Each structure stands twice: as C-alpha cells, then as structure tokens.
Amino acid sequence: MGFCTQCGNSIEATSRFCGKCGSEIKRQEPNQSLQAENKQSTNSSGSRLQDPMHGQNTPKRKYDKKAIGIILAISICLIIYLGSPKKLTEQEYQDLAIEILVKDKLAMDNFSDAIDYSGIYMGLEPEWSEEYKQLIEPAKNLEKDFEDLSDRLEKVKPPEYFVYEHENLLKVLNAHKNMASNIGSYLIAGDEEYMELFEEYENTADEYLDESIFANEKYEEQVMETYRKMTID
Structure with missing residues (x-):
C-alpha cells in the first residue's frame, strides 16, 4: 500500500496511476533506494568514516646499533687499507x-x-x-x-x-x-x-x-x- 504524491489518495503497490487524480506513480528501484539511504547517512554524519588503513602513523624502523657499528668499522678499515702504501x-x-x-x-x-x-x-x-x-x-x-x-x-x-x-x-x-x-x-x-x-x-x-x-x-x-x-x- 502506498499514497499518491499529488493528491494523497491511497493506491495499490502495483498501481501505475492514481485512481483519483490519474497522476503517474513513480517508484524507486531497490538499488536506488539503497543509494539514497547511503547518501542520507553520509549527509547526516557530515562525512564518511576514514579508511582504517589511512591516518595511521607508520611505525619507525628500528636500526640495530651494533650492526651499524660493525659496518662503520669495516668501512674505516677498508679506507685505511686502500690508502696505505x-x-x-x-x-x-x-x-x-x-x-x-x-x-x-x-x-x-x-x-x-x-x-x-x-x-x-x-x-x-x-x-x-x-x-x-x-x-x-x-x-x-x-x-x-x-x-x-x-x-x-x-x-x-x-x-x-x-x-x-x-x-x-x-x-x-x-x-x-x-x-x-x-x-x-x-x-x-x-x-x-x-x-x-x-x-x-x-x-x-x-x-x-x-x-x-x-x-x-x-x-x-x-x-x-x-x-x-x-x-x-
């Protein structure tokens, strides 16, 4: 059961025209109805929820101080070796x-x-x-x-x-x-x-x-x- 948007007369769900004023009844498809609801939900909340993958702080990479020290020591030894007569x-x-x-x-x-x-x-x-x-x-x-x-x-x-x-x-x-x-x-x-x-x-x-x-x-x-x-x- 529905109502005519022009005169308010009650109409059957399958009717294409109003029996009282003769106006054509425009009906929304199911997916259109869902889109409308989503749009209304968006407008009411102001904006969509942020993607949980965005906005997160990237964890800082942790460097191994011991490994860095070893690399530096090897580099210094190599420079000294190559520069020696x-x-x-x-x-x-x-x-x-x-x-x-x-x-x-x-x-x-x-x-x-x-x-x-x-x-x-x-x-x-x-x-x-x-x-x-x-x-x-x-x-x-x-x-x-x-x-x-x-x-x-x-x-x-x-x-x-x-x-x-x-x-x-x-x-x-x-x-x-x-x-x-x-x-x-x-x-x-x-x-x-x-x-x-x-x-x-x-x-x-x-x-x-x-x-x-x-x-x-x-x-x-x-x-x-x-x-x-x-x-x-």
Missing part, C-alpha cells in the same frame, strides 16, 4: 725503480725533442726571447711527468734493503720537478734567476742519483736496456 718485494721494487728511471729519462727526451722541433737554439748561456714562450707548454708537461712519477713512487712501501734508495729516488724526482718548474718560469719572463735555479736543481738531482745503488754498472745497464726497448717500441 703497497709493500713490494725486492724484485718488485727493483723493477719499479728501473721503470721510474727510464720514464724520467724519457720525459727529458720529450722536452729536448720539443726544443728541437721548435727550431730554437738554447746554448749554454741562452738569451731569452719571445720565441721561448712556445716551449712553456712542453715545460709544464715535463713538470707533470716528474710529479706523476713521484706520486707513483710514494704509493709503494719499499723492502728494507731499498729504504735508503727509495728516499734517494724521491729526492731525485723532486729535484727534477723543481728543475722543470724553474725552466718554465724562465721561459715565461726570461728572468736569469730561474735559469740559475734550474741548473742548481739539475745538479742536485745528479748528486742524489750518483749516491744511489741504481747508479752502479749493474743497474745502469738494465736502465739503458729497458730504455732502448721502450724507445724502439
């Missing part, structure tokens, strides 16, 4: 020293070749001119070569037998590096003081090398043999 055997150090001396000589050769290629004559007492500036870059390369060789030698730890020779070779390379730096400064401005320093460091390097075991005949032959092989290759 590599200790060489006597044969390994001997081979490295010969290679260093050969490359030192090759660096000198490269600079001499640059002078020859430029066509500039630099006698025993050269007189500076603007032409010398074209040799500035080769002089910088020479200094860089000596610096690289020195850095390489510093990264190894010599065996006890070669400790003194190791220090001597480092002094040779350092003197050669200063020698190259001063010849570069001379080429820039022509200041005779730099040329004097160049000669001084050159002599110092020769003195250190003469004191070294690598200056004896046995090692000199090995250096020259390796030098010939590298220049041929």
Whole structure:
C-alpha cells in the first residue's frame, strides 16, 4: 500500500496511476533506494568514516646499533687499507725503480725533442726571447711527468734493503720537478734567476742519483736496456 504524491489518495503497490487524480506513480528501484539511504547517512554524519588503513602513523624502523657499528668499522678499515702504501718485494721494487728511471729519462727526451722541433737554439748561456714562450707548454708537461712519477713512487712501501734508495729516488724526482718548474718560469719572463735555479736543481738531482745503488754498472745497464726497448717500441 502506498499514497499518491499529488493528491494523497491511497493506491495499490502495483498501481501505475492514481485512481483519483490519474497522476503517474513513480517508484524507486531497490538499488536506488539503497543509494539514497547511503547518501542520507553520509549527509547526516557530515562525512564518511576514514579508511582504517589511512591516518595511521607508520611505525619507525628500528636500526640495530651494533650492526651499524660493525659496518662503520669495516668501512674505516677498508679506507685505511686502500690508502696505505703497497709493500713490494725486492724484485718488485727493483723493477719499479728501473721503470721510474727510464720514464724520467724519457720525459727529458720529450722536452729536448720539443726544443728541437721548435727550431730554437738554447746554448749554454741562452738569451731569452719571445720565441721561448712556445716551449712553456712542453715545460709544464715535463713538470707533470716528474710529479706523476713521484706520486707513483710514494704509493709503494719499499723492502728494507731499498729504504735508503727509495728516499734517494724521491729526492731525485723532486729535484727534477723543481728543475722543470724553474725552466718554465724562465721561459715565461726570461728572468736569469730561474735559469740559475734550474741548473742548481739539475745538479742536485745528479748528486742524489750518483749516491744511489741504481747508479752502479749493474743497474745502469738494465736502465739503458729497458730504455732502448721502450724507445724502439
């Protein structure tokens, strides 16, 4: 049993028209009725209930302090190990020293070749001119070569037998590096003081090398043999 929405007359549930006023009876489908109820429920409460999965605080991850400490300790040990000089055997150090001396000589050769290629004559007492500036870059390369060789030698730890020779070779390379730096400064401005320093460091390097075991005949032959092989290759 229902009622007409126009005149209020009682009507049968199956009637499509009102028997009194003839108005069409509009009926809601069951799912529409449910939606209407849900909408009414929402409006009455102001908003739907929040999804229980939302709005909850994410629990903070707990870190194991002991594990973190172990990881840090391993990392520090690894850094120290990788940064420590590599200790060489006597044969390994001997081979490295010969290679260093050969490359030192090759660096000198490269600079001499640059002078020859430029066509500039630099006698025993050269007189500076603007032409010398074209040799500035080769002089910088020479200094860089000596610096690289020195850095390489510093990264190894010599065996006890070669400790003194190791220090001597480092002094040779350092003197050669200063020698190259001063010849570069001379080429820039022509200041005779730099040329004097160049000669001084050159002599110092020769003195250190003469004191070294690598200056004896046995090692000199090995250096020259390796030098010939590298220049041929």
